[in-house]
Amino acid sequence: MSTRSSPRSPTEELEPAPPWGIGFAVSALAYFLMAQFMLGVLLFLIYWVLLEPNQPFEAVFQRASSSGRFMGLANTLIYLFILLTLGAGLRLWVRGPLRQALRLVPPIRIPLWAVPFLALGLGIALDAVTMALGRPVIPETLAPMFRGRDPLGWAAMGMLTVLVGPPTEELLFRGLLYPALAARVGPMFSIYLVSLIFALFHLLTYGGTADQWFWIAQAFLVGLALTGLRARTRSLWPPILMHMTLNLYATVEAIFLLNFRA
Secondary structure (H helix, E strand, O other), X not given: OOOOOOOOOOXXXXXXXXXXXXXXXXXXXXXXXXXXXXXXXHHHHHHHHHHOXXXXXXXXXXXXXXXXXXXXXXXXXXXXXXXXXXXXXXXXXXXXXXXXXXXXXXXXXXXXXXXXXXXXXXXXXXXXXXXXXXXXXXXXXXHHHHOOOOHHHHHHHHHHHHHHHHHHHHHHHHHHHHHHHHHHHOHHHHHXXXXXXXXXXXXXXXXXXXXXXXXXXXXXXXXXXXXXXXXXXXXXXXXXXXXXXXXXXXXXXXXXHHHOOO
């Protein structure tokens, strides 16, 4: 008597293995960290020497790290450099169509137009939980960069958080790491592991604050949504769009709450 195997869920269906392994993806993450640190130090030194050469290091560092203009512009340049150099490296590594290998293809199961609505629903739900727990909606590490009516600072931060940051992070976590892990240990475990790594990387943003683990937990939930969306749609476009929408929502919210709320 023959038996039929139960159908796989969308997140359990296997994709073709990518033309890179886990080692390559982890090396790309290490490169991301190294480039952020080295280029961040370089840009700060340039800022110090050219704009405030006679001021003490501590005072200049404090002003720069709380400036939306400097942090937005400097990190936009860093992310663009990382994105372009990773893209160049992938073109040398991958034989065949790069867009197909990175799953920059039309999504299945969930239409792209629905993704911004899912992102807004997630953002509102996370805000509701944050307020219910009595936490500040805007993380204290990010508030100084949005406080003050500085349209240039807002534009620089918006360019980073909406236009440049999401594609770069999605390339690293959902474009490179997730498919490499899924090919070895399966999609379900990979979704949780990639989301955990994604959350821990946000210690760079939230580390050193009293609420750091609360924000890391939120980053983990966002990571689950992004990675689950990547697995379900078999495309990198939906998590990129969701990430951009979430960051746009958070950026507009920070500008409004810190500067225009009575």
